[in-house]
Amino acid sequence: MTSRRRFLALACGAFAAGEVAAQLDPNIQALRRAALESAIRKVTGDKPVRTGKVKLEVPPLIDNGNTVPLSVFVDNPMTAADHVKSIHVFTEKNPQPYVVSVYLGPRSGRASITTRARIADTGKVIAIAQLSDGTFWSDSVSVVVTLSACLEDGLI
């Protein structure tokens, strides 16, 4: 039978081992920001991104980050000459910044999508829309997450 002392020693050892494995890079915030910037640059290709036209709807306070309702609407006509080509959604604090990219066209009728995302931590959610004339428009919402998605141990 395991004595109380032995059990405690084992438990402490196991806990410490777990701690080491769960340790994150101390520069995690800078790394995440760089990842977000490079992901946005991949979409926009160094073109300026203006705020406006796009309306991103996310609840400001999220109880459960595992399913966050999210909708994006772009106030732009959907004609063959002038339409929304794509909408990209990013998050600031997830291990990967990408959430979803959708490709639309004049046959979409309206640039409006609804989906559900996982959001790991309190931070910004960003939606970027590309129009057929090549311009980029964005909107961002700051959200507070109480229960994080992705990682059970939390991020920071």
Next chain:
Amino acid sequence: MARVVISVPASTKRGEVIEIKTLAAHVMETGFRRTQTGELIPRDIITQLVCTYNGVEVFRAELHPAMAANPLLAFTTVATESGTLEFKWTGDNGYAATQSASITVT
């Protein structure tokens, strides 16, 4: 067997903008979680959804691990003619699912 649900109005007027809702039953394993013994659970997600209207692509989405489990996507399209809407999901580990719905346009 892959389970998917779609919602498309059965009939509508020509030129009307219709809303389409799609839902696929899938765990969307992120690839960032670990088991109790510390091993990484490999990524297993749906990566793409394509919607075609009588053979013409009207909507395409690329999904990433940050999509919630059982990914829901709602979008719109213009009802141009009677016919079928086909939905095709593809993902990791050879995941593939198709579903179609017919629509009557008057």
